[in-house]
Amino acid sequence: MKKLINDPKNVVQESVQGFGLAHADLVEVHPDPLFVSRRQPKSNKVGLVSGGGSGHEPLHAGYVGFGMLDAAVPGAVFTSPTPDAIIPATVAADSGAGVLHIVKNYTGDLLNFETAAEMAAAEGIEVRTVLVNDDVAVEDSLYTAGRRGVGGTVLVEKIAGAAAERGDDLDAVTAIAQRVNDNxxxxxxxxxxxxxxxxxxxxxxxxxxxxxxxxxxxxxxxxxxxxxxxxxxxxxxxxxxxxxxxxxxxxxxxxxxxxxxxxxxxxxxxxxxxxxxxxxxxxxxxxxxxxxxxxxxxxxxxxxxxxxxxxxxxxxxxxxxxxxxxxxxxxx
Amino acid sequence: MKKLINDPKNVVQESVQGFGLAHADLVEVHPDPLFVSRRQPKSNKVGLVSGGGSGHEPLHAGYVGFGMLDAAVPGAVFTSPTPDAIIPATVAADSGAGVLHIVKNYTGDLLNFETAAEMAAAEGIEVRTVLVNDDVAVEDSLYTAGRRGVGGTVLVEKIAGAAAERGDDLDAVTAIAQRVNDNxxxxxxxxxxxxxxxxxxxxxxxxxxxxxxxxxxxxxxxxxxxxxxxxxxxxxxxxxxxxxxxxxxxxxxxxxxxxxxxxxxxxxxxxxxxxxxxxxxxxxxxxxxxxxxxxxxxxxxxxxxxxxxxxxxxxxxxxxxxxxxxxxxxxx
Amino acid sequence: MLDSEWAVAWVKAAAASVAEHKMELIELDRVIGDGDHGENLDRGFQAVLAKLETNFETPGEVFKLLAMTLMSVVGGAAGPLYGTAFLRAATAAGEASALNSDQLATVLAAARDGIVARGKAEPGDKTMVDAWTPAVEAADEAVENGLSPEEVLTAAAAAAEQGATDTEPLQARKGRASYLGERSIGHRDPGAQSTALILRCAASTARDAA
Amino acid sequence: MLDSEWAVAWVKAAAASVAEHKMELIELDRVIGDGDHGENLDRGFQAVLAKLETNFETPGEVFKLLAMTLMSVVGGAAGPLYGTAFLRAATAAGEASALNSDQLATVLAAARDGIVARGKAEPGDKTMVDAWTPAVEAADEAVENGLSPEEVLTAAAAAAEQGATDTEPLQARKGRASYLGERSIGHRDPGAQSTALILRCAASTARDAA
Ligand SMILES: Nc1ncnc2c1ncn2[C@@H]1O[C@H](COP(=O)(O)OP(=O)(O)O)[C@@H](O)[C@H]1O
Ligand SMILES: Nc1ncnc2c1ncn2[C@@H]1O[C@H](COP(=O)(O)OP(=O)(O)O)[C@@H](O)[C@H]1O
Ligand SMILES: [Mg+2]
Ligand SMILES: [Mg+2]
Ligand SMILES: [Mg+2]
Ligand SMILES: [Mg+2]
Known part of the structure; x- marks a missing residue:
C-alpha cells in the first residue's frame, strides 16, 4: 500500500499543519499538544469540542468554524487523542458558556474525553458530554462496548453547532445534540x-x-x-x-x-x-x-x-x- | 476490483440520476441524450457548457449552477460525449448571449465538441470554444496530440463562470477563460x-x-x-x-x-x-x-x-x- | 453485387466481429490508451443493428445510417472519425444501387480522406489512418488490375490487416497514445485493428454476395 | 531490592520489550481491533524513556511518571487504562523506598482495580483484566507462601502470561474486539499480551536486582 506521506510518525502533524495553512482564515493549529481551534471564537457561546483518532478526514478538523465546532482534537491515526490535548482544546473552546464534548462511542475516546472533562471541570469549565452511537451494525447490549459513533457524528456536530451559534445555553445545546443522536x-x-x-x-x-x-x-x-x-x-x-x-x-x-x-x-x-x-x-x-x-x-x-x-x-x-x-x- | 455499481452499462445514467435527485434545487437531469442543465437559467447571460468522459466526478455536473456552468455533458466512463448530447446542452445553455464550450484537449472531446459546435451554429447559436491544455507532463509538440486538459479545467470553469455571471459578453468570457488556461x-x-x-x-x-x-x-x-x-x-x-x-x-x-x-x-x-x-x-x-x-x-x-x-x-x-x-x- | 443488401450484411457481420473482438480491442486500447475502444465501438454497432429494420435502396443509405449512429453513440475519438468516414463514403456512393470496382475504390478513398480531414493524422502517426491508407492503395491497384469488387475489397482488407500489424513498431503522434511517447512503441493501434476487422467483414460479405 | 532503581530498570526493560514486540502487538490488534496497540504503547514507553533522567527516591515516583506519560502519550483505550493502573500503583506504593512482598501485592491489586474501575470490564471479557487478575491472584498466593518480592513478581508474570493465552478462546465483551462478536474467538487479546510483556520485565529486572 503506497501512501502520499513522509515518515508515518509525522502523518498527523504534517497533515494538520497543511490543513491549517490551507484554511488559515478559519482555523488555528496548535502543534503541541496538537489541536485545532476556530480562528474567530465568539464570546459567551457554548463551545463545541470533538476529536478522535485521525484518518476520518474531513472529520473533525474540517468541521471547525462558524456554526459547527470550536475545536477539534486529532489523535494518532485511528487512536483517540489524549487528555493533555483535549484539555487545552476545551479551554480554547470555552468562552464562558461552557463546553460540549461530542464523543464517538469507542472505549478509547470515552476514557480519554472522560479524563479530560474531569480535569477541565477542575479548572472551572462546565463540560457536558454527548456520546454518539448510531451504528446499527453493533448490538447495543451488555456483551459489547455499545454501538459505535459513525456517520451520525457529522450531523450531530452540524446541528448542535447551529444551536450553539444561535445562542442556546449548554443544557439546550446538549439536548439538541442528544436529540440528533437519538434520531x-x-x-x-x-x-x-x-x-x-x-x-x-x-x-x-x-x-x-x-x-x-x-x-x-x-x-x-x-x-x-x-x-x-x-x-x-x-x-x-x-x-x-x-x-x-x-x-x-x-x-x-x-x-x-x-x-x-x-x-x-x-x-x-x-x-x-x-x-x-x-x-x-x-x-x-x-x-x-x-x-x-x-x-x-x-x-x-x-x-x-x-x-x-x-x-x-x-x-x-x-x-x-x-x-x-x-x-x-x-x-x- | 469491486465497485458500488449495478450493470456497468448503466453506471453513468444511474449515477447522474442520483446526482440529480440529490441536487434537484440546482440542476435538472435530461436522460436521453444525457446532459445536466442549471435549474434556474438566467436570461441574456453567456452560457457555459462543458463535458467529457465520466469518471472525473464531481467534474463536470458538480459544477453546474450559479457562477459556474450552465450545462454539463457526461459521456460514458472516460469517453467523450457525442454531438447529439452536446447540441441540446448547448441549446439549453443559450439564453441569447451565446455559448462557450470549455473543452479539455483530448482528440475525442475536441472532435465531438467541434461537430456539435458546427451544428449548434447552424441552429443560430453563437458558439466559442476554449481548449484547456494545462498538463505539463505532455510535451506540446507536433509529435503529440498536445497537452491534456486536467486540473486547470476546474479553475477555468469557476472563473469564466463568474465572468459570465457578472454579465461579460461572449468575447470577454472567452478571453477570461483563455487567460486562465494560459496562466x-x-x-x-x-x-x-x-x-x-x-x-x-x-x-x-x-x-x-x-x-x-x-x-x-x-x-x-x-x-x-x-x-x-x-x-x-x-x-x-x-x-x-x-x-x-x-x-x-x-x-x-x-x-x-x-x-x-x-x-x-x-x-x-x-x-x-x-x-x-x-x-x-x-x-x-x-x-x-x-x-x-x-x-x-x-x-x-x-x-x-x-x-x-x-x-x-x-x-x-x-x-x-x-x-x-x-x-x-x-x-x- | 455490392448493393444495399450486401451493405446490410456487411454491417451485421462487422457488428458481430466487433462484439467478438471487443475484449481484444479494449486490451489494445488499455495498453496505449484508455481501454474504451472495444466497448464504445461495440455499443455503436449494436445501436446500428437496432436500426437496420428499414428498407434500403442503396449502399449509400446504409453507410449514412451507420455514420449518423456511430457519430451519436460511440463518442471518444473513434466515434467522430468513423462517423465522418462513413458519411463521406455515403456521399461518394451517391445514388448508385450497387458499387462497381471503380466506385468502391472512390468510396474507400473518400472514407480515408474524411478521417484525415477530421483527425489531421498522417500515415505513420500510429492511428487508424495506417490501416485505411494501405487499404485504399491496395484497392486502387486492384482496380487497375481489373479485379472484381469482391476482389478489390479482399485486397483492401488484407492490406488493412497488414497496416494494423505494421503500427506495432511505430511511435504514436496523434490521439491518446501519443502521450506515451516512446512507450507506445511495440503495441498495435486499436483503431487500426478495428478498421482491419471492419474491412475484413466487408470483403467476406462481398464474396458471399458475389 | 524493589527500590526506585529497580523501577527504572523495569521501565527500561519494558520499553525495550514493547519495542521488540511492537509488530506482534500490532498484528494481534489488527485481527480483532484496529492495529494500533503496539504502535501506541511503543510511542508511550519511548516517551517515558526520554523522561527517565530525573533522580527518583521511591518506586512510587517512577510509577507516577510512567502513569502520567502513558496517559498523555498513548491514547486509545490502553492509554487511560495503563495510566490509571500505574497512578493507582503509585498511590499504593506511597512513600516506601522499596517494596516488600506484601506491599508489592497491594500495588499489583491497586493497578488491577484501577483498570476495572476505569474500563468496567469483568474477568472473562477478553481484556487486559484477564492478565491482571490471575497475576494479582498469583501474587497473593505467593505472599501467603512467604515468597520474596522477586518470586512474587515471577509468579505474577507467569500467571499473566497464562492469562493472556487463556484469552484466546474467549468472546470479547468490552473494547473494540467486542464488535466482532463470535469472530473474536480464537485470537489473543493484545492488551492482555502487553500486560504479560510488562510484568515479565518487572519479574526479570526484580531477579537481577535481588
Ligand atoms: N487524430 C487522429 N486521427 C486518426 N485516428 C485517430 C486520431 N486520434 C485517435 N485516433 C484513433 O482512435 C483510436 C482510439 O479510439 P477510442 O479509444 O475510441 O478513442 P479515445 O482515445 O477517445 O478513447 C486510436 O487507436 C486511433 O486509431
Ligand atoms: N473496557 C476495557 N477494560 C479493560 N481493558 C480494555 C477495555 N477496552 C479495551 N481494553 C484493552 O485495550 C486493548 C486495546 O488497546 P488499544 O489498541 O491501545 O486501544 P483501542 O482499542 O482504542 O485501539 C484491548 O486489547 C484490551 O485489552
Ligand atoms: Mg485505536
Ligand atoms: Mg476514451
Ligand atoms: Mg480509447
Ligand atoms: Mg487498538
Whole structure:
C-alpha cells in the first residue's frame, strides 16, 4: 500500500499543519499538544469540542468554524487523542458558556474525553458530554462496548453547532445534540480494507469477491461477510436495518446521508443514493434534506455508509443554518 | 476490483440520476441524450457548457449552477460525449448571449465538441470554444496530440463562470477563460491505477513499489515511472516542472490547487499541500488562494495533481465571486 | 453485387466481429490508451443493428445510417472519425444501387480522406489512418488490375490487416497514445485493428454476395 | 531490592520489550481491533524513556511518571487504562523506598482495580483484566507462601502470561474486539499480551536486582 506521506510518525502533524495553512482564515493549529481551534471564537457561546483518532478526514478538523465546532482534537491515526490535548482544546473552546464534548462511542475516546472533562471541570469549565452511537451494525447490549459513533457524528456536530451559534445555553445545546443522536442511525459497508500508515498492511483481508457489511470507520471487521453484489442490493442491506432500528415510517421526513469511506468514487455514492431514494419512496418516507460525499472516512477504504436522521422542523432549520468550515459550507 | 455499481452499462445514467435527485434545487437531469442543465437559467447571460468522459466526478455536473456552468455533458466512463448530447446542452445553455464550450484537449472531446459546435451554429447559436491544455507532463509538440486538459479545467470553469455571471459578453468570457488556461499548469502522479467498470482490469499495472509521474485523468500511463518515495519528494517532482513551465517567479501571487485523484485520503493531500507551500515560499511566490480536495478525479485512482494558476486582481475577484454548485459553493 | 443488401450484411457481420473482438480491442486500447475502444465501438454497432429494420435502396443509405449512429453513440475519438468516414463514403456512393470496382475504390478513398480531414493524422502517426491508407492503395491497384469488387475489397482488407500489424513498431503522434511517447512503441493501434476487422467483414460479405 | 532503581530498570526493560514486540502487538490488534496497540504503547514507553533522567527516591515516583506519560502519550483505550493502573500503583506504593512482598501485592491489586474501575470490564471479557487478575491472584498466593518480592513478581508474570493465552478462546465483551462478536474467538487479546510483556520485565529486572 503506497501512501502520499513522509515518515508515518509525522502523518498527523504534517497533515494538520497543511490543513491549517490551507484554511488559515478559519482555523488555528496548535502543534503541541496538537489541536485545532476556530480562528474567530465568539464570546459567551457554548463551545463545541470533538476529536478522535485521525484518518476520518474531513472529520473533525474540517468541521471547525462558524456554526459547527470550536475545536477539534486529532489523535494518532485511528487512536483517540489524549487528555493533555483535549484539555487545552476545551479551554480554547470555552468562552464562558461552557463546553460540549461530542464523543464517538469507542472505549478509547470515552476514557480519554472522560479524563479530560474531569480535569477541565477542575479548572472551572462546565463540560457536558454527548456520546454518539448510531451504528446499527453493533448490538447495543451488555456483551459489547455499545454501538459505535459513525456517520451520525457529522450531523450531530452540524446541528448542535447551529444551536450553539444561535445562542442556546449548554443544557439546550446538549439536548439538541442528544436529540440528533437519538434520531439517527447508520450502517456501512467496505469493499476493501484500509491500511494504517505505521502498520503497513491492510486492517483486514477481503477476498476479491467479498464485501464486509456493518463495517466501522477504523478498519475493524464488520458484522458479516457476503459475496459481492450489485449496488442496489447493497443499498437495501444497509438502509433496511437503519430504517427498522430507527422505526421511521410513512409520512415522516428524514435527512438521507450517503457517506463515502474515502476510496470510493463520488459517482458510486450517487448510485447508492439513487437506489436509497427509491426504497424510501416505497415506504412513503420523505427525503427532506440530503448529503452525499466523503464526510467521515476510514483512510482510503472503499465503501460507504448510509445514515438516516429523522427530521422535525427545528432540526431542519438548524441543518439549514449557515455554516462555514473547510468541509461544510453554506450561507456564506 | 469491486465497485458500488449495478450493470456497468448503466453506471453513468444511474449515477447522474442520483446526482440529480440529490441536487434537484440546482440542476435538472435530461436522460436521453444525457446532459445536466442549471435549474434556474438566467436570461441574456453567456452560457457555459462543458463535458467529457465520466469518471472525473464531481467534474463536470458538480459544477453546474450559479457562477459556474450552465450545462454539463457526461459521456460514458472516460469517453467523450457525442454531438447529439452536446447540441441540446448547448441549446439549453443559450439564453441569447451565446455559448462557450470549455473543452479539455483530448482528440475525442475536441472532435465531438467541434461537430456539435458546427451544428449548434447552424441552429443560430453563437458558439466559442476554449481548449484547456494545462498538463505539463505532455510535451506540446507536433509529435503529440498536445497537452491534456486536467486540473486547470476546474479553475477555468469557476472563473469564466463568474465572468459570465457578472454579465461579460461572449468575447470577454472567452478571453477570461483563455487567460486562465494560459496562466495555469498542472502535473499529476498516480500511486495506483483505476479500473474502468466495463474493462474490469486496472488501466495499467504498477508494481507495489512504483509510482507513475505525469499521469493524466483517464488511467493513461504517465511520463515515467519511478520507485515510490516520500510525499515531500513527490511534491517537488510535481511542482517544479509546473513552476518552470509557467515561468512564475518571486513576488507573484498564485492559486495553489492540490487535487485528489479519487482514492487518496484528504489527509494526504494536505501533506502535499504543506510541502508545496514551503517550496513556493522558498521561491518567494505568494499563495493568494488555494483549493485542496477531490475536484477532478480518475475514478478510484490513488494520487494527486498540483495546479498553479498565476493570479492577477481580476482573476482573484472572479475566483472569490459567489458560486453555488454541488461541489463548489461559497457566497451563498 | 455490392448493393444495399450486401451493405446490410456487411454491417451485421462487422457488428458481430466487433462484439467478438471487443475484449481484444479494449486490451489494445488499455495498453496505449484508455481501454474504451472495444466497448464504445461495440455499443455503436449494436445501436446500428437496432436500426437496420428499414428498407434500403442503396449502399449509400446504409453507410449514412451507420455514420449518423456511430457519430451519436460511440463518442471518444473513434466515434467522430468513423462517423465522418462513413458519411463521406455515403456521399461518394451517391445514388448508385450497387458499387462497381471503380466506385468502391472512390468510396474507400473518400472514407480515408474524411478521417484525415477530421483527425489531421498522417500515415505513420500510429492511428487508424495506417490501416485505411494501405487499404485504399491496395484497392486502387486492384482496380487497375481489373479485379472484381469482391476482389478489390479482399485486397483492401488484407492490406488493412497488414497496416494494423505494421503500427506495432511505430511511435504514436496523434490521439491518446501519443502521450506515451516512446512507450507506445511495440503495441498495435486499436483503431487500426478495428478498421482491419471492419474491412475484413466487408470483403467476406462481398464474396458471399458475389 | 524493589527500590526506585529497580523501577527504572523495569521501565527500561519494558520499553525495550514493547519495542521488540511492537509488530506482534500490532498484528494481534489488527485481527480483532484496529492495529494500533503496539504502535501506541511503543510511542508511550519511548516517551517515558526520554523522561527517565530525573533522580527518583521511591518506586512510587517512577510509577507516577510512567502513569502520567502513558496517559498523555498513548491514547486509545490502553492509554487511560495503563495510566490509571500505574497512578493507582503509585498511590499504593506511597512513600516506601522499596517494596516488600506484601506491599508489592497491594500495588499489583491497586493497578488491577484501577483498570476495572476505569474500563468496567469483568474477568472473562477478553481484556487486559484477564492478565491482571490471575497475576494479582498469583501474587497473593505467593505472599501467603512467604515468597520474596522477586518470586512474587515471577509468579505474577507467569500467571499473566497464562492469562493472556487463556484469552484466546474467549468472546470479547468490552473494547473494540467486542464488535466482532463470535469472530473474536480464537485470537489473543493484545492488551492482555502487553500486560504479560510488562510484568515479565518487572519479574526479570526484580531477579537481577535481588
Ligand atoms: N487524430 C487522429 N486521427 C486518426 N485516428 C485517430 C486520431 N486520434 C485517435 N485516433 C484513433 O482512435 C483510436 C482510439 O479510439 P477510442 O479509444 O475510441 O478513442 P479515445 O482515445 O477517445 O478513447 C486510436 O487507436 C486511433 O486509431
Ligand atoms: N473496557 C476495557 N477494560 C479493560 N481493558 C480494555 C477495555 N477496552 C479495551 N481494553 C484493552 O485495550 C486493548 C486495546 O488497546 P488499544 O489498541 O491501545 O486501544 P483501542 O482499542 O482504542 O485501539 C484491548 O486489547 C484490551 O485489552
Ligand atoms: Mg485505536
Ligand atoms: Mg476514451
Ligand atoms: Mg480509447
Ligand atoms: Mg487498538
Amino acid at each position: 439517527v442511525r447508520t450502517m456501512g459497508v467496505a469493499l476493501s480494507a484500509c491500511t494504517v500508515p505505521h502498520a503497513g498492511v491492510p486492517s483486514f483481508d477481503l477476498e476479491e469477491n467479498e464485501i464486509e457489511i456493518g463495517i466501522g470507520i477504523h478498519g475493524e471487521p464488520g458484522r458479516h461477510r457476503i459475496a459481492m453484489e450489485p449496488a442496489d442490493g447493497i443499498t437495501a442491506r444497509l438502509l433496511e436495518p437503519v430504517l427498522e432500528d430507527l422505526g421511521v415510517g410513512s409520512g415522516e421526513q428524514v435527512l438521507l446521508f450517503v457517506n463515502g469511506m474515502g476510496g470510493t468514487p463520488l459517482s458510486e455514492l450517487y448510485i447508492v443514493y439513487r437506489r436509497a431514494t427509491e426504497l424510501l419512496k416505497e415506504r412513503g418516507i420523505e427525503i427532506g434534506r440530503s448529503l452525499v460525499g466523503n464526510y467521515i472516512t476510514a483512510l482510503e477504504m472503499q465503501g460507504c455508509s448510509i445514515s438516516v436522521l429523522r427530521l422535525d422542523q427545528e432540526l431542519t432549520e438548524l441543518w439549514d443554518a449557515p455554516v462555514h468550515t473547510a468541509a461544510l459550507r453554506w450561507g456564506f | 495555469v499548469r498542472t502535473m499529476g502522479v498516480a500511486l495506483s491505477a483505476c479500473t474502468v467498470p466495463h474493462a474490469g482490469v486496472p488501466s495499467f499495472d504498477l508494481e507495489e513499489n512504483e509510482i507513475e509521474i505525469g499521469i493524466g485523468i483517464h488511467g493513461e500511463p504517465g511520463r515515467h515511472r519511478i520507485a515510490m518515495e516520500p510525499a515531500d519528494g513527490i511534491t517537488a517532482r510535481l511542482l517544479e516542472p509546473v513552476l518552470e513551465d509557467l515561468g512564475v517567479g518571486s513576488g507573484e501571487q498564485v492559486l495553489l490547487f492540490v487535487n485528489g485523484m479519487g482514492g487518496t485520503p484528504l489527509s494526504e493531500l494536505y501533506i502535499v499541500y504543506r510541502r508545496a507551500t514551503e517550496l513556493l515560499k522558498e521561491r518567494g511566490i505568494e499563495i493568494g488562494r488555494s483549493l485542496v480536495g477531490n475536484y477532478i478525479t480518475a475514478l478510484e485512482m490513488q494520487g494527486c495533481s498540483i495546479s498553479v494558476l498565476r493570479l492577477d486582481q481580476e482573476l482573484t475577484e472572479l475566483w472569490d465571486a459567489p458560486v453555488h454548485t454541488a461541489a463548489l459553493r461559497w457566497g451563498f
